[in-house]
Amino acid sequence: MVDGRNEKMKVEKNHRGCLNVSIKLKARESKWFLLTSDRHHDNAHCDQALERTHLEQAKERDAHIIDIGDLFCAMQGKWDRRADTTQLRPEYIGGNYLDLMVGEATKFFAPYADRFLQISPGNHETSILKRHETNLTERLVDRLNQKSGDHTIHLGGYSGWVRFQLYYSSGGFSKSFNMFYHHGFGGGGPVTRGVIQTNRMAVFLPDADFVYTGHTHDEWLVPIQRARLSQAGKPFQDTQTHIRTPGYKDEYADGEGGWHIERGAPPKPTGACWLRFYFQGKEFRHEIVAAH
Secondary structure, eight states, rough: OSSSSOTEEEEEETTTTTEEEEEEEEETOOOEEEEEEEOOOTTTTOOOOHHHHHHHHHHTTTOOOOOSSEEEEOOOTTTTOOGGGGOOGGGGSSSOOHHHHHHHHHHHHHHGGGGGGEEEEOOOHHHHHHHHHOOOHHHHHHHHHSTTOOOOOOEOEEEEEEEEEETTSSSSSSSEEEEEEOOOOOOTTTTTTTTHHHHHHHOOOOTTTTTEEEEOOEEEEEEEEEEETTTSSSSEEEEEEEEEEEEOOOOOOTTTTTTHTTOOOOOOOOOOEEEEEEEEEEEEEEEEEEOO
């Protein structure tokens, strides 16, 4: 399909697990993507003001959003042993907790529905699916697609690929960038902050230019330089960039109390990440910038 607002971008899901995004760019023209994870939108500690700021910026930049899970927190149901009424926003008080979450999220994100390119589940959504047989991510995507006009929001997997295929509008130049995404795993220790996973993932992801993860609410950018050999037998080097986004939940706050404080956990950053593609000097380039 071609995005209804931007005919310069074509989005297709030719194979399960891979979203193909074709983009035409002119000289000195940019295409922005906002990479987000771990919104925990329904949690009392979610910074919804920051969410809205980034959504407005996405509209201003004609950017599209790729979200890799834990958009919902979904821990405050009466059946959940982790439930804590101090974490429950008043708009979710009722006998249909999950329905209220999906309804409020639809209302919040509807003005920006045409900005979302893909939304994937995280461990919080898959936990609800396993225990209560309802797919919160799919329900939200279905509802937002009713609000997005001729633009389609894709339902992603827990992990998968996005291939960005860039073309120069006047012809003669093209380049592809492959991004592997995974919601994330592990605890993200206070010393390593999950960075140790980069070399492990690089081993089995030789085709990825970017490896994008979330889950631990950490923020870092780790480039891994690689020695390669072209099909013509010429040695060269390239870089695989590992991206970790922190999310929008600030559990530390003033440090006074709560589960995060009781277990001795440190403050965590909040925010997301901008990925920009542009054409300069007869080649396609990219830039990765933190969004705070």
